[in-house]
Amino acid sequence: xxxxxxxxxxxxxxxxxxxxxxxxxxxxxxxxxxxxPNVDDKLNTKRLCEQHGIHVPRTLAVIxxxxxxxxxxxxxxxHAEFVIKPASGCEGRGIIVIAGKRGAHWLTSxxxxxxxxxxxxxxxxxxxxLYSLGGQDDRAIVEQRILRHPIFSDLAIGGTPDIRIIxxxxxxxxAMVRLPTRQSRGRANLHQGAVATAIHLVTGETxxxxxxxxxxATHPDTGAQLAGRRIPxxxxxxxxxxxxxxxxxxxxxxxDFVLDASGLPxxxxxxxxxxxxxxxxxxxxxxxxIELIEQHLDDGDDLPRATLLAQLAAxx
Amino acid sequence: MNARRISIWVALVLALLGASSALWxxxxxxxxxxxxxxxxxxxxxxxxxxxxxRGARLHLASPLDTAQSRVFxxxxxxxxxxxxxxxxxxxxxxxxxxxxxxEGALRVTAQFDIHVSPESNWRAWGALDAPAPLTNATPxxxxxxxxxxxxxxxxxxxxxxxxxxxxCADEIAEGxxxxxxxxxxxxxxxxxxxxxxxxxxxxLCHAAKIPARLVTGFELDSDDEAHPTVWTEIFLxxxxxxxxxxxxxxxxxxxxxxPVRREATELxxxxxxxxxxxAFSISELPPPPGVLATGRRTVWEILDLxxxxxxTHQVMALILLIPLGALVTALFRTVVxxxxxxxxxxxxxxxxFVYADWRTGLFVFAVVMVLGLISRNLIERLKLLxxxxxxxxxxxxxxxxxxxxxxLDYAHLTPTPQAVLLPMVILTMxxxxxxxxxxxxxxxxxLQRFLLTLxxxxxxxxxxxxxxxxxxxLAYPEIHLVTIAVLILTGRYTGYRLTxxxxxxxxxxxx
Numbered sequence: 007x008x009x010x011x012x013x014x015x016x017x018x019x020x021x022x023x024x025x026x027x028x029x030x031x032x033x034x035x036x037x038x039x040x041x042x043p044n045v046d047d048k049l050n051t052k053r054l055c056e057q058h059g060i061h062v063p064r065t066l067a068v069i070x071x072x073x074x075x076x077x078x079x080x081x082x083x084x085h086a087e088f089v090i091k092p093a094s095g096c097e098g099r100g101i102i103v104i105a106g107k108r109g110a111h112w113l114t115s116x117x118x119x120x121x122x123x124x125x126x127x128x129x130x131x132x133x134x135x136l137y138s139l140g141g142q143d144d145r146a147i148v149e150q151r152i153l154r155h156p157i158f159s160d161l162a163i164g165g166t167p168d169i170r171i172i173x174x175x176x177x178x179x180x181a182m183v184r185l186p187t188r189q190s191r192g193r194a195n196l197h198q199g200a201v202a203t204a205i206h207l208v209t210g211e212t213x214x215x216x217x218x219x220x221x222x223a224t225h226p227d228t229g230a231q232l233a234g235r236r237i238p239x240x241x242x243x244x245x246x247x248x249x250x251x252x253x254x255x256x257x258x259x260x261x262d263f264v265l266d267a268s269g270l271p272x273x274x275x276x277x278x279x280x281x282x283x284x285x286x287x288x289x290x291x292x293x294x295x296i297e298l299i300e301q302h303l304d305d306g307d308d309l310p311r312a313t314l315l316a317q318l319a320a321x322x
Numbered sequence: 323m324n325a326r327r328i329s330i331w332v333a334l335v336l337a338l339l340g341a342s343s344a345l346w347x348x349x350x351x352x353x354x355x356x357x358x359x360x361x362x363x364x365x366x367x368x369x370x371x372x373x374x375x376r377g378a379r380l381h382l383a384s385p386l387d388t389a390q391s392r393v394f395x396x397x398x399x400x401x402x403x404x405x406x407x408x409x410x411x412x413x414x415x416x417x418x419x420x421x422x423x424x425e426g427a428l429r430v431t432a433q434f435d436i437h438v439s440p441e442s443n444w445r446a447w448g449a450l451d452a453p454a455p456l457t458n459a460t461p462x463x464x465x466x467x468x469x470x471x472x473x474x475x476x477x478x479x480x481x482x483x484x485x486x487x488x489x490c491a492d493e494i495a496e497g498x499x500x501x502x503x504x505x506x507x508x509x510x511x512x513x514x515x516x517x518x519x520x521x522x523x524x525x526l527c528h529a530a531k532i533p534a535r536l537v538t539g540f541e542l543d544s545d546d547e548a549h550p551t552v553w554t555e556i557f558l559x560x561x562x563x564x565x566x567x568x569x570x571x572x573x574x575x576x577x578x579x580x581p582v583r584r585e586a587t588e589l590x591x592x593x594x595x596x597x598x599x600x601a602f603s604i605s606e607l608p609p610p611p612g613v614l615a616t617g618r619r620t621v622w623e624i625l626d627l628x629x630x631x632x633x634t635h636q637v638m639a640l641i642l643l644i645p646l647g648a649l650v651t652a653l654f655r656t657v658v659x660x661x662x663x664x665x666x667x668x669x670x671x672x673x674x675f676v677y678a679d680w681r682t683g684l685f686v687f688a689v690v691m692v693l694g695l696i697s698r699n700l701i702e703r704l705k706l707l708x709x710x711x712x713x714x715x716x717x718x719x720x721x722x723x724x725x726x727x728x729x730l731d732y733a734h735l736t737p738t739p740q741a742v743l744l745p746m747v748i749l750t751m752x753x754x755x756x757x758x759x760x761x762x763x764x765x766x767x768x769l770q771r772f773l774l775t776l777x778x779x780x781x782x783x784x785x786x787x788x789x790x791x792x793x794x795x796l797a798y799p800e801i802h803l804v805t806i807a808v809l810i811l812t813g814r815y816t817g818y819r820l821t822x823x824x825x826x827x828x829x830x831x832x833x
Contacts, residue, residue: 012830014818020831026656027816035325072707099762127705134708136758198763221828286828 036257210240659819
């Protein structure tokens, strides 16, 4: 029988981390405010990644002023596919994925036709801060569109799945892959209806699943099994995420990757307050893993990273 | 010490400070009796009238403060009437404004408790008003001839006032209550009913181009069937000075003379009402605890906001309730886990609903939201830049509010149309957020969030309407140190939010 309610004791037993505890015990003490711009502005994240040899989507243009919008058409003539996103957006708001052109119109990945005027309007909305965190002026990034890896062809509808790694004090704690659905309209945001499935930290194999906050086993649109997929280039993803967490200077951070068609992991963005739905995808909470890391790091034992990851992955 | 410990200590100290200060002051208030020579009085109005229609208005003039007397409490019993939130009135009156909820015979009882202290020096109401410009109206024959005769007796203007006063006080006889009381009749007959001498004196002063006004008030003296009394105020040496020719009082009145209304004599009047019958009673109250001594001023008085003039009480009490509204919102967000549009939107919405009649407020709010969303939808096609677009919506919201109020007034649907002042900027941002949320996350999510915002606003409304607490906070504003303490503890709450017990239900693990 499906539960409609749970008691705090039951959640504690499952090691579930609540938002209040996340904010007070992880975000506030471990993420110095001065390092927030590293993730809040995606251009900063991109620059840091590029400096450290971590792959990111190629930037085609950055639009900073309303005046630049007039030149937008000229900037993208060479590209049939691209992504427009606000530099300081959150929750995937304001992102448009252009998948091709039909006559004078651009087509989004969900097959919506947009005119040049529509795009200009959208760009100006981005610049005036409509999608930015505090509503302050923003910049628009036009970047290369990443085509999805074939492993996800029966798991993602209308968009590119992304892989999120949550790291605590530089150690990967949990990972999941977020799969767009028809309901999420091609976006990989869980609260908009995307599906997530957990990833084993060592093997890179998927297990568990969540859709709209409930545990599921198959993709709601395609019916494909969520568990048992091995994510390609998993070691590279773990290594890049660990490296990036150090560069960003954030003790509790979520790093989002996409796999391009050739299997190369590319960093999309990082998040200083990663959401907690990842726990539902796993079927258990973050707390035990966080505590294990704390124990090892505070004891100062030089446990090899691979052993620590194996110990973490063994916790369920 | 870590942040958690410090927070708990700070909260503890603040709570202790707030509570002990309030308790201590409550104790001290209890001990201080009214100073020797002071007295407390209760003036009670009973007004019976017939309202000819719904929305008929009754105005009551409430006693005014003088340097030696002060209204410290008022109570109003008004079954079948809705009071306007604010004390209205010009500089001449302190008015209570009530609207009838139905047609028919109605009764209002108002009770004013007045503190009289011969030693005190409170802020007197209207003593420094500028006099109205003198008119060039020719005085009546009776007044002109009396003045001409009296002018010959007086050498200067100053002595003229005294001459006029002496004439009215001594040479006009006291007539019966049924005698005609207007100035002409009094001067011709040389006999005046109660109030007639004051009228004659005022008319003579007017004719002599000396600013004068009539004052209706009470002489505080225990009486079950009290009658208002009338005296005159003359503008001399840049302030209004009382003259009572009937009792021969010149330049100053005893402290127990309390003015109620200036320039006019009715203490209860209105529109669309008839058969107004008023009765007054005055009684002396035993000196109760809770009235601060006037003789000894202490710094602690600053903490007691009930000291402030009565007009500010209502607003002050409401302002002091706002932090409780914020506390409600904070609890909803961190303990319950309900998201709202904007942090203080619920509190501010609730605040505006307290000012307005809530049904009217809700109607206007619904109209503004619906029209706002429709127009936002249309504006989307124009592809405007953000700031001009928001400004267009703000303008539409303002227009919408204005026309709603006008419409309600036109249809006589509301007793207090002037008070529906919803927070316009907040409404504009709510419309914009709601629209974007609908576009991005679908109408269902957006509507859900909007309804949650309203739910939290409703809870804030219940708190803000809590007049008793508001007035308690007025006396003990330091209680808000406890509010801060609770907020600090809320800010350190690491437990699950109630919504998380639902959200993570699939993870529950039985022992």
